[in-house]
Amino acid sequence: xxxxxxxxxxxxxxxxxxxxxxxxxxxxxxxxxxxxxxxxxxxxxxxxxxxxxxxxxxxxxxxxxxxxxxxxxxxxxxxxxxxxxxxxxxxxxxxxxxxxxxxxxxxxxxxxxxxxxxxxxxxxxxxxxxxxxxxxxxxxxxxxxxxxxxxxxxxxxxxxxxxxxxxxxxxxxxxxxxxxxxxxxxxxxxxxxxxxxxxxxxxxxxxxxxxxxxxxxxxxxxxxxxxxxxxxxxxxxxxxxxxxxxxxxxxxxxxxxxxxxxxxxxxxxxxxxxxxxxxxxxxxxxxxxxxxxxxxxxxxxxxxxxxxxxxxxxxxxxxxxxxxxxxxxxxxx
Numbered sequence: 001x002x003x004x005x006x007x008x009x010x011x012x013x014x015x016x017x018x019x020x021x022x023x024x025x026x027x028x029x030x031x032x033x034x035x036x037x038x039x040x041x042x043x044x045x046x047x048x049x050x051x052x053x054x055x056x057x058x059x060x061x062x063x064x065x066x067x068x069x070x071x072x073x074x075x076x077x078x079x080x081x082x083x084x085x086x087x088x089x090x091x092x093x094x095x096x097x098x099x100x101x102x103x104x105x106x107x108x109x110x111x112x113x114x115x116x117x118x119x120x121x122x123x124x125x126x127x128x129x130x131x132x133x134x135x136x137x138x139x140x141x142x143x144x145x146x147x148x149x150x151x152x153x154x155x156x157x158x159x160x161x162x163x164x165x166x167x168x169x170x171x172x173x174x175x176x177x178x179x180x181x182x183x184x185x186x187x188x189x190x191x192x193x194x195x196x197x198x199x200x201x202x203x204x205x206x207x208x209x210x211x212x213x214x215x216x217x218x219x220x221x222x223x224x225x226x227x228x229x230x231x232x233x234x235x236x237x238x239x240x241x242x243x244x245x246x247x248x249x250x251x252x253x254x255x256x257x258x259x260x261x262x263x264x265x266x267x268x269x270x271x272x273x274x275x276x277x278x279x280x281x282x283x284x285x286x287x288x289x290x291x292x293x294x295x296x297x298x299x300x301x302x303x304x305x306x307x308x309x310x311x312x313x314x315x316x317x318x319x320x321x322x323x324x325x326x327x328x329x330x331x332x333x
Contacts, residue, residue, distance in 0.1 A: 009060050009061045009062045009064075009065050009161075010060070010061060010160065010161040010162075010163075010201075011061070011158070011159070011160055011161070012061045012064045012065055012068075012158070012159050013068070013104055013156060013157070013158050013159075014064055014067075014068050014069070014070060014093075014156070014157055014159065015068060015069045015070070015154075015155070015156050015157075016050045016070045016071075016122055016123040016153075016154070016155065016156075016157055017050070017069075017070070017071045017072065017123065017152065017153075017154040018047055018048060018049055018050050018072045018123040018124055018125040018126065018152030018153045018154065019046075019047030019048035019049075019071075019072040019073045019074040019075060019088030019089070019125045019126065019152045020047045020074050020075065020088075020125075020126045020149055020150070020151050020152050021044050021045070021046055021047045021075045021088075021125065021126035021127045021128040021129060021148075021149025021150050021151075021152070022043075022044025022045045022046075022047075022074065022075030022076045022077045022078065022085035022086075022088075022128045022129065022149045023044045023077045023078065023085075023128075023129045023146065023147070023148045023149050024041055024042070024043050024044050024077075024078045024128065024129035024130045024131040024132065024134075024146035024147045024148070024149075025041030025042050025044075025077065025078035025079050025080065025083075025131045025132065025146055026039070026041050026131070026132045026143070026144055026145050026146040027039070027040055027041040027079065027080040027131075027132070028040070028041075028132075028142060028144070029080070029081075036142075038133075038136060038141060038142060039131070039132040039133045039135070039136050039142060039143055040080055040081055040082050040131075040133055041078055041079075041080065041082070041131030041132040041133055041146050042078035042079055042080070042081070042082045042083040042084045042085065042131045042133075043078045043084050043085065043128050043129065043130050043131050043134075044075050044076065044077050044078045044084075044085040044128030044129045044131075044147075044148075044149045045075035045076045045077075045078075045084060045085035045086045045087040045088060045128045046075050046087050046088065046125050046126065046127055046128050046149075047072065047073070047074055047075045047087075047088040047125030047126040047127075047128075047149065047150075047151075047152040048072030048073040048074070048075075048087065048088030048089045048090045048091060048125045048152075049072060049090050049091075049121045049122075049123065049124055049125045050070055050072050050090070050091045050093065050121070050122045050123040051090060051091065051092045051093065051119045051120065051121055051122060052092075052093050052095050052099065052101060052113055052119070052120050052122050052159075053092045053093065053094050053095070053113075053117065053118065053119045054095065054096075054097050054099075054113040054114070054115055054116050054117060054118040054119075055094045055095065055096065055097075055116065056096075056097055056116040058094060058095065058096040059096050059203065060096065060161070061095065061096070061099070061159055061161055063094075064093070064095075064159065070091050070093060071091065072088055072089060072090055072091045072123070072125055072152065073088035073089030073090075073091075074088050075087055075088045075125065075126065075128050075149055076088075078128070078129070078131045078146070082131065082133060084128070085128060087125075087128075088125055088152075090125075092119070093122070095113055095159065095161075096113075096161055097113060097114055097115070097116065098112070098113070098114065098161055098162045098163055098242050099112065099113045099159055099160070099161050099162075100112045100113075100159070100160045100161075100162060101113075101120075101122055101157055101158075101159055102157065102158040102159075102160065103155070103157065103158075104155070104156035104157055104158045105155065105156065107158075110122070110157075112162075122157060123152065123153040123154065123155070123157075124152065124153050125152045125153075126149050126150035126151050126152040127149065127150045128149050129146055129147030129148045129149045129150075130146060130147040131146050131147075132144065132145060132146045134147075162241055162242045163201045163203065163217050163219075163242060163243075165203060165215040165216060165217035165242070165243050166214040166215045166216065166243070166244055166245060166330055167206075167214060167215070167216045167217065167243060167244075167245045167246075167247050167326055167330070168216075168217045168219050168240050168243030168245070168246050168247065169181065169216065169217065169218050169219055169247050169249055170219060170240060170246050170247065170248050170249070170264055170268070171248060171249035171250060171264065171285075172250075172260060172264070173220075175249045175250065175251050175285060176249055176251060176285035176286055176313060177218050177219070177249050178202065178218050179285075179313040179314065180218075180249070180285065180311075180313045181202060181204045181216055181218040182204075182313075183313040183316070183319065184204070184206050184216070184313075184319055184322075184323065185204025185205055185206045185207075185216060201217050201218060201219055201220065202217070202218040203215060203216070203217050203218075204216050204218070206323065206326075208323055208327055209327075212327070214326065214327065214330060216247075217243060219240055240268065240275060241272065241275065243278070244278065244279065244330065245278065245279040245280070245281065245326065245329050245330055246268075246275075246278050246279070246280050246281070247281045247283055247326065248261055248264055248280065248281065248282045248283065248306075249283050249285050250282070250283075250284060250285070251284070251285050251286045252284050252285065252286045252287045252289050252290050252298070252310075253286060253289060256301075257284065257298065257301060257302060258301055258302060258303050261282060261303055261306075262303070279329050279330075279332070280306055281306065281307050281308075281309070281325060281326065281329055282302065282303070282306045282307070282308045282309075283308070283309050283310075283311060283322060284298065284308065284309070284310045284311070285311060285312070285313065286312060286314075287310035287311055287312050287317065287318065288312035288314065288315035288317055289312075290310070295310060307325060307329070309321050309322050309325050
């Protein structure tokens with residue numbers, strides 16, 4: 001699925017056809033010195049496989065939006081003198097890390113690509129047929145038949161991209177997630193004063209002390225009922241699954257910070273209860289609106305059991321404390 005004007009595509013449906021196996025040969029040996037020789041037919045080659053291969057330099061499935069059909073090569077037929085047929089040409093489909101492959105018909109998840117250079121067969125090529133020399137025995141010394149190759153696997157597959165990042169920003173629309181990412185990294189997400197400005201995830205590399213860094217993902221805003229499909233909820237929520245730490249953002253001018261945090265937690269739990277097992281941090285954005293006295297009052301209302309930090313992206317306040325908290329959480333295990 002792509003958003004108008006965006007190169008980010010996180011969902012494609014492609015048709016993959018592996019190659020058929022080559023047929024075995026039923027050839028009988030003939031030469032100037034041998035008028036009636038025995039069987040010497042070679043085996044057929046296997047059909048080409050369709051692979052998915054991880055590429056850490058890619059971040060979108062855009063290239064597959066316009067190439068919906070992937071077809072591997074057919075195996076070569078066997079020939080005389082026990083010569084094997086050539087194996088069919090394999091097809092390698094490069095995908096970003098975090099890509100999940102599913103069977104389009106059943107919806108079953110097949111596998112996930114998580115490492116650079118990782119290669120997994122999506123559709124397996126057919127086996128090459130055996131030549132007639134395999135069927136020779138004491139009773140049947142000149143078999144005049146051979147096996148045909150088997151058909152390669154073929155069908156529709158769904159590829160879904162789940163963004164991989166160290167920290168995922170979770171919050172309601174217009175909470176200040178994109179502004180934070182633009183301030184502490186080189187990412188340039190679209191920023192405007194209206195909800196759902198961000199329609200696709202944005203990744204940024206955040207520099208830390210001593211040339212260290214971590215990856216932060218700006219996930220589009222979640223609304224109440226997102227886990228039931230309201231807004232673009234289901235599409236957004238899947239990107240949260242691959243973040244090791246979740247940073248919740250609630251603006252300082254929210255009516256009830258604890259209530260907003262609770263709603264966000266509930267949406268994550270409804271979508272996938274395992275998301276609650278991830279490390280969580282709570283940050284209060286736009287805190288330049290608060291003086292010290294108001295901050296102390298707000299702290300009394302904050303939920304218990306979660307580490308909290310106040311910051312302001314615009315005023316550049318508390319950003320070092322925020323990065324310190326994130327780094328310590330990422331390295332706590």
